[in-house]
Amino acid sequence: MSDLRVGVVGVGVMGADHAERVVRKTAGARLVAVSDPDWARAEGLGARLDARVVADPLELIASNEVDAVILASPGFVHAEQLFACLEHGKPVLCEKPLTMDAASALQVVEREHKLGRQLIQVGFMRRFDPEYAAMKQLLDSGELGRTLLLHNVHRNKSVPTTFRSEMIVRDSMVHEVDVARWLFGSEITRITVRTPQPTSLVADGVLDPQLALFELANGAMADVEVFVNFQVGYEVRCEAVAERGSATIGLGAGVFTRAGGQWGGAMPADFRVRFEQAYDIEVQRWVDATVRGEIDGPSAWDGYAAAAVCEAGLESLSSGRPVEVTLADRSKVLG
Amino acid sequence: MSDLRVGVVGVGVMGADHAERVVRKTAGARLVAVSDPDWARAEGLGARLDARVVADPLELIASNEVDAVILASPGFVHAEQLFACLEHGKPVLCEKPLTMDAASALQVVEREHKLGRQLIQVGFMRRFDPEYAAMKQLLDSGELGRTLLLHNVHRNKSVPTTFRSEMIVRDSMVHEVDVARWLFGSEITRITVRTPQPTSLVADGVLDPQLALFELANGAMADVEVFVNFQVGYEVRCEAVAERGSATIGLGAGVFTRAGGQWGGAMPADFRVRFEQAYDIEVQRWVDATVRGEIDGPSAWDGYAAAAVCEAGLESLSSGRPVEVTLADRSKVLG
Amino acid sequence: MSDLRVGVVGVGVMGADHAERVVRKTAGARLVAVSDPDWARAEGLGARLDARVVADPLELIASNEVDAVILASPGFVHAEQLFACLEHGKPVLCEKPLTMDAASALQVVEREHKLGRQLIQVGFMRRFDPEYAAMKQLLDSGELGRTLLLHNVHRNKSVPTTFRSEMIVRDSMVHEVDVARWLFGSEITRITVRTPQPTSLVADGVLDPQLALFELANGAMADVEVFVNFQVGYEVRCEAVAERGSATIGLGAGVFTRAGGQWGGAMPADFRVRFEQAYDIEVQRWVDATVRGEIDGPSAWDGYAAAAVCEAGLESLSSGRPVEVTLADRSKVLG
Amino acid sequence: MSDLRVGVVGVGVMGADHAERVVRKTAGARLVAVSDPDWARAEGLGARLDARVVADPLELIASNEVDAVILASPGFVHAEQLFACLEHGKPVLCEKPLTMDAASALQVVEREHKLGRQLIQVGFMRRFDPEYAAMKQLLDSGELGRTLLLHNVHRNKSVPTTFRSEMIVRDSMVHEVDVARWLFGSEITRITVRTPQPTSLVADGVLDPQLALFELANGAMADVEVFVNFQVGYEVRCEAVAERGSATIGLGAGVFTRAGGQWGGAMPADFRVRFEQAYDIEVQRWVDATVRGEIDGPSAWDGYAAAAVCEAGLESLSSGRPVEVTLADRSKVLG
Structure with a gap:
């Protein structure tokens, strides 16, 4: 069984933590790509963790080299990026908030439901x-x-x-x-x-x-x-x-x-200190579930509600x- | 300095506890009289603690042998008994509630205030x-x-x-x-x-x-x-x-x-287990303050509020x- | 039942605490006399607590006005003072150590035993x-x-x-x-x-x-x-x-x-902070037991052992x- | 960077736990082989975790497919197996005891020292x-x-x-x-x-x-x-x-x-409940250190002492x- 190839969109504090986590602590996953509007930040992390740097987050999401996505970008771009994940059938662990308001969150829920398959897990790590x-x-x-x-x-x-x-x-x-x-x-x-x-x-x-x-x-x-x-x-x-x-x-x-x-x-x-173990378990279980074609945690509905x-x-x-x-x-x- | 002579009105669970407390654990006080509608109960306690049994609580309050009163009777007789204490100038430690409603409690506050001297302490033992x-x-x-x-x-x-x-x-x-x-x-x-x-x-x-x-x-x-x-x-x-x-x-x-x-x-x-020490301290400090002509705890106003x-x-x-x-x-x- | 008349020998920190305790917190006891080599200290306490000051501790022990003794003098005078208590049949609460060595402590035990009545309680307050x-x-x-x-x-x-x-x-x-x-x-x-x-x-x-x-x-x-x-x-x-x-x-x-x-x-x-309640209970129970003609705590043997x-x-x-x-x-x- | 290929010798409770741990929770490692005197037990685990079953532990240790070894066999075979690890230059995480007595443990220490490279880490997980x-x-x-x-x-x-x-x-x-x-x-x-x-x-x-x-x-x-x-x-x-x-x-x-x-x-x-996290961290850090050519924990000397x-x-x-x-x-x- 080959490793799940993970791309991380947004490598500020949380995203960089998650990227590290995939590389250093998670079984069955590999970090293949990172993307961030701050190119230098993305490049530094990519070099350190041996991952490709992709300028356009939508390109990262669409890439054939990426099996699944961790979304740690600012909330106001989540809707667009989640729609892209759904379009390309990419499982995604989305940091909260799902989107910026309930109306757009509901659209995400509905769009995913039409696919007939749960691709979105929301990062309520607790x-x-x-x-x-x-x-x-x-x-x-x-x-x-x-x-x-x-x-x-x-x-x-x-x-x-x-x-x-x-x-x-x-x-x-x-x-x-x-x-x-x-x-x-x-x-x-x-x-x-x-x-x-x-x-x-x-x-x-x-x-x-x-x-x-x-x-x-x-x-x-x-x-x-x-x-x-x-x-x-x-x-x-x-x-x-x-x-x-x-x-x-x-x-x-x-x-x-x-x-x-x-x-x-x-x-x-x-x-980050208090919930470090929670994040570790969240990502490991998300990887495991993704490989099985499932989610294992809060759903898009939970993000909407x-x-x-x-x-x-x-x-x-x-x-x-x-x-x-x-x-x-x-x-x-x-x- | 001779001991404060205490009478206890109402010797159900709380009143009997207080009577015991005066006798067994309190410095500077002596139990002299108890009163209770249940004559047998009062008599049993009086015999055991060597205190006179008085049928009429108002007589106990008025008695020259009683310097101060602990009121542990049911709330609905408090108003009358408190008025009696005020009339006879007797310091009183009154178990909550002060009276049965705010209106009558306010009357108690006003009556005491007219005396120009705080005689009433309310039993908020916490x-x-x-x-x-x-x-x-x-x-x-x-x-x-x-x-x-x-x-x-x-x-x-x-x-x-x-x-x-x-x-x-x-x-x-x-x-x-x-x-x-x-x-x-x-x-x-x-x-x-x-x-x-x-x-x-x-x-x-x-x-x-x-x-x-x-x-x-x-x-x-x-x-x-x-x-x-x-x-x-x-x-x-x-x-x-x-x-x-x-x-x-x-x-x-x-x-x-x-x-x-x-x-x-x-x-x-x-x-009674959780607050035993609180009750002990409450009664000792009430006795000490009474001897000094003061109260040392929640006032009638606190009971009213x-x-x-x-x-x-x-x-x-x-x-x-x-x-x-x-x-x-x-x-x-x-x- | 009249109060137990207590004399305190040695009114340094512990003895003064005990004297205060008898006066302020103990039912059924009265402080009647204090003694200390430091006359000014004894006099100050005696004045404050309304107790007679006796220069000679042995005189305090022998006094007809004293029913029972609290010994808080230095350990090296305990033997002599305890023997005096035994001689005069005075119940005594003796702060540790009982005496300065096991041999003399054993003598105390034996002397008390000959009396056929336990008069000595040792102040292991824990x-x-x-x-x-x-x-x-x-x-x-x-x-x-x-x-x-x-x-x-x-x-x-x-x-x-x-x-x-x-x-x-x-x-x-x-x-x-x-x-x-x-x-x-x-x-x-x-x-x-x-x-x-x-x-x-x-x-x-x-x-x-x-x-x-x-x-x-x-x-x-x-x-x-x-x-x-x-x-x-x-x-x-x-x-x-x-x-x-x-x-x-x-x-x-x-x-x-x-x-x-x-x-x-x-x-x-x-x-004194940690064991304040222990001391209060110790003294109250010692007073109660003394009135009954008993001890209620560690005995001379415990002090000896x-x-x-x-x-x-x-x-x-x-x-x-x-x-x-x-x-x-x-x-x-x-x- | 390719994954460290790990073989586990001894798949009783601890060894099976470690094998699971490598597969399910450890980044940068892959379980490639298991060995146990109880063939059925080894085969069951190997099938479940997709690892080769090797009858002879010394063959597993010698195998070119195995980069590093976890030793969870009984203590009495540790000496022989550790010597094999040293001979083949295989890093080894050895459950305690290092060997059955101090004398043989010292021999292990000396043999490793002659290699000029620390290969042995002892499983004091605390x-x-x-x-x-x-x-x-x-x-x-x-x-x-x-x-x-x-x-x-x-x-x-x-x-x-x-x-x-x-x-x-x-x-x-x-x-x-x-x-x-x-x-x-x-x-x-x-x-x-x-x-x-x-x-x-x-x-x-x-x-x-x-x-x-x-x-x-x-x-x-x-x-x-x-x-x-x-x-x-x-x-x-x-x-x-x-x-x-x-x-x-x-x-x-x-x-x-x-x-x-x-x-x-x-x-x-x-x-296993109390120290689960300790074991997880131990194995992850051992894998990370092994890749760097180091140990990161108690040494053979610690096992000997x-x-x-x-x-x-x-x-x-x-x-x-x-x-x-x-x-x-x-x-x-x-x-």
């Missing part, structure tokens, strides 16, 4: 994190009864000053949206985003932290704190409350020290009121 | 728990910056089947109301109580768990889960999120075991919508 | 710490099977430079000696004290940390690290390993913070070899 | 565990000052009844030997193995648990509990005590639950006394 996976397994086992509530926390040490209130919903809360949909196995039907008096350590007008309430079709609820200027470190925590117990992940791990008057440990600096929830979330952020999530009828779209 | 006290101190120190959010969890193993949805607000959530007001040093101005699909391990029609959002005058917010049929044990957890860090109390404590395939420890069975928030909470529980808390003007009432 | 007590209860329940091993750690932030290697055994390790004897319910028959290359943060010639192995009559063993210049804070940890599981106490407690890049909590500064183990430990410290503990025949001494 | 690696990095950083002591615990849920006292030293404690040598960067010069009264849940005559003391050339010490019939689960814990603090790894991780009256989490069932310490440990186990470790002069052997 589903591959061993802790999240173990929690999902525990909840699905029914050992704790039905799951009633989630309490989620998503904190970044800090973000660039260009990171505005809307991005907190679109780029950070979106992960919590996927986690809630996935853990409950149900769609979010309503979202409320509220904001307390913001931290003073942020530019004027940025609403940080935010507190969201998700209401799901199955009657469950999730509350979510997103706080992207927490100062301390990166923290993603999730507590599921079920009828006969609760389960929590994301508590401190690693070396436990007693030093400087304190007991405890270090917070991870950022998501997350986008629709975030759009409603943005409306709620500005109104302070609950907003219904309008989702296409899944059974019709995928029927 | 303020005396060493963990809560340490958290309060940490937050007030400013070390973590301004406090922005609280995430609170209040869980009971189970409650009697007579415990209905409204009691979850009145009897359980009320503690969270006091904690939020106290930690933030600010009034709650709006409350939203929402309920997911209830646990199946509860009688039909009981809305358990409940998820509340408190909005405070200072712009802060608190979300609170109250789940009184959690099955596992008693758990009270509080996380404060501030500008430069967070602080959590109520995580597992005690003996850490590795046994039966698990690492961890035992959940406390109920609030908690009642007002819970009334709004009940309205929200039935409507599902945010409800403004209507509070008398403190500066006028106590001005 | 037995009253709620965590230790819960561990003892768990081990005695048999739930984990027979206990095989203890792993103990005793660390101080730092000690005065006058604290020499021998004092690490006598004053610090002695607590571990009592803990091992108590938890196993068996005598220590052999002790080995070994020392690695010492920390550089200590005066030349001081052997710190030390590593001891206790072997017990019932076949169990305990290893103990004592490190009195740990720099970080005060830490006392104990892990019991039994046939079907292990139990650990002394892990971090209190407020859990995420701040400054770290998750965790603060180490207690010293033993600890002294004998420490003497062997000192011999092992200098030789590096296992040393047998020579203990009088308990059944003969107390027969 | 060095690749992220927690151990982080601890090593912390200790080497000097942040906590010099490391003085290790407290190690190694527990298995249970072992087959054929697992005798000597195997506890050879097969379990040997990992602690490597950990101590590696973390301190110093040789163990003396070992004492002591045993308390054994657990009753083990066959007569088996000395379990065992308590060892390692003394190192640099003046440090390590105490080690090995308990292979702990009943609860697999637990490997390591606490390093340094001049300015301590660091611990191996505390509970994973999903934190509150259920069944308890808070906590599950113990891993066995070492561990064997020599265990031999002394066995002597101490039977005598109960400290035994000096006799090690060849490293500078002469490798000079």
Whole structure:
């Protein structure tokens, strides 16, 4: 069985990480091509990892030498590039967001559905994190009864000053949206985003932290704190409350020290540290599934649904009121 | 300096505990009288603890032999008994609720204010728990910056089947109301109580768990889960999120075991186990303050404000919508 | 029932704490007299706590106004003061050490035995710490099977430079000696004290940390690290390993913070913080037992046995070899 | 760059795991051949993983199609197979033990040294565990000052009844030997193995648990509990005590639950669960280093030194006394 030949579109931080990952840590795959608007960046990486540099991402996608694509380009070019993947029948692991809005995401879903074959997997990597996976397994086992509530926390040490209130919903809360949909196995039907008096350590007008309430079709609820200027470190925590117990992940791990008057440990600096293993597993399993002609993770629909929830979330952020999530009828779209 | 002579009105579980506490663990106090509608119960306790049994609680309150009163009678007789304490100038530690509704609680506040001397302390014992006290101190120190959010969890193993949805607000959530007001040093101005699909391990029609959002005058917010049929044990957890860090109390404590395939420890069975030390400290400090002619803990106003928030909470529980808390003007009432 | 009238001999840090404790936190007891070679210190405390100051400790012990004595004087005067307590039939809570050596301690044991009544309780306060007590209860329940091993750690932030290697055994390790004897319910028959290359943060010639192995009559063993210049804070940890599981106490407690890049909590500064509750319980239970004419804690024999183990430990410290503990025949001494 | 062609000798549990690992999780390597005395077992695995089955392990080692070898055969054939690897210049990842005794292990070291090239890496996988690696990095950083002591615990849920006292030293404690040598960067010069009264849940005559003391050339010490019939689960814990603090790894991780009256989490069932990630990293890094013509982990000398310490440990186990470790002069052997 020969190796899957992978091309990476967009080699900024995430794309370069993925390219390295394919080369250094993934069985059964080979990096053959990279593409990036920043030619020097692409060339440097291509030289280091022994991959061809292709100027035009659409050419990379179309190339006969490329079996499958990792899309780590900016979100606003995803739609075009995903359509190209679908046209050429190329399996693609697409970093979130699927596209820039729910309407175009739905078009992607529909176009893929017409092909009659799932080619698109969305990069919600948390589903591959061993802790999240173990929690999902525990909840699905029914050992704790039905799951009633989630309490989620998503904190970044800090973000660039260009990171505005809307991005907190679109780029950070979106992960919590996927986690809630996935853990409950149900769609979010309503979202409320509220904001307390913001931290003073942020530019004027940025609403940080935010507190969201998700209401799901199955009657469950999730509350979510997103706080992207927490100062301390990166923290993603999730507590599921079920009828006969609760389960929590994301508590401190690693070396436990007693030093400087304190007991405890270090917070991870950022998501790349916290979720490195999740990314490794995601890419390995995506490669394995691709070889089998399948996907093994969040689908285009999941990307679309997350986008629709975030759009409603943005409306709620500005109104302070609950907003219904309008989702296409899944059974019709995928029927 | 002779001992403070304490009378206890109502010697059910809490009152009997307090009577024992005065006798067995409290310096500078002596139990002199107990009163309870259940004469046999009062007599048993009085015999065991060497205290006089008084049939009429108002007679106990009025008695020259009693310097101060602990009120652990049912809430619906509090108003009358508190008025008696005020009339006779007797300091009183009153178990929550202060009275049955905000209107009568306000009358108590006003009556005490006219006396020109604080005689009433309300039994929100959590303020005396060493963990809560340490958290309060940490937050007030400013070390973590301004406090922005609280995430609170209040869980009971189970409650009697007579415990209905409204009691979850009145009897359980009320503690969270006091904690939020106290930690933030600010009034709650709006409350939203929402309920997911209830646990199946509860009688039909009981809305358990409940998820509340408190909005405070200072712009802060608190979300609170109250789940009184959690099955596992008693758990009270509080996380404060501030500008430069967070602080959590109520995580597992005690003996850490590795046994039966698990690492961890035992959940406390109920609030009497979890807050035993808090009660001990509360009563000792109340005795000490009473001797000095002061109170040293939550005031009648705190009892009134908690009642007002819970009334709004009940309205929200039935409507599902945010409800403004209507509070008398403190500066006028106590001005 | 009138209060137990307590006199405190020696009002340095521990004695003053105990005097305060009797006055401020203990039911059923009254502080009537204090004595200290430092007259000003005694007078200051006596004035503050409204107790008579007696110059001669033996006069305090003999006084008709004193029902029971707390001995917090230096160890080298304990023998004489304990004999006085025995002579006058005064119950006494004696801070460790019982006396300065095993031989004199045995004399105390024998003298008390002749009286036919236990008057002496030794101040090994750890037995009253709620965590230790819960561990003892768990081990005695048999739930984990027979206990095989203890792993103990005793660390101080730092000690005065006058604290020499021998004092690490006598004053610090002695607590571990009592803990091992108590938890196993068996005598220590052999002790080995070994020392690695010492920390550089200590005066030349001081052997710190030390590593001891206790072997017990019932076949169990305990290893103990004592490190009195740990720099970080005060830490006392104990892990019991039994046939079907292990139990650990002394892990971090209190407020859990995420701040400054770290998750965790603060180490207690010293033993007075860590064991404050243990001391409170010890004194309350000693008062209660004294009123009943009993002791309720470690006996003179326990003080003697600890002294004998420490003497062997000192011999092992200098030789590096296992040393047998020579203990009088308990059944003969107390027969 | 073409893939490294790997042959696996011995496809019992560990060897089969490694073969799977090469195929499913390792970049830059290909499984080409397997060998096992149990032909059916080898054939099954070879068919499943698409690898050639070779009856004679020495033929596999000699084969031109094999670039590098993973040795997971029983220890008693290691010497012969390692010599074959050296003869044919084949890099080899050899599961512990290197050989069955220190003398033959030293011969392996000497033979490799004559080649002038390191071909042998020993499978002490803990060095690749992220927690151990982080601890090593912390200790080497000097942040906590010099490391003085290790407290190690190694527990298995249970072992087959054929697992005798000597195997506890050879097969379990040997990992602690490597950990101590590696973390301190110093040789163990003396070992004492002591045993308390054994657990009753083990066959007569088996000395379990065992308590060892390692003394190192640099003046440090390590105490080690090995308990292979702990009943609860697999637990490997390591606490390093340094001049300015301590660091611990191996505390509970994973999903934190509150259920069944308890808070906590599950113990891993066995070492394959606990150290899966360590094995993955070990094999990937071994492959990467092999391609570069290097080793990247414990060397033949480390295997030899561990064997020599265990031999002394066995002597101490039977005598109960400290035994000096006799090690060849490293500078002469490798000079």
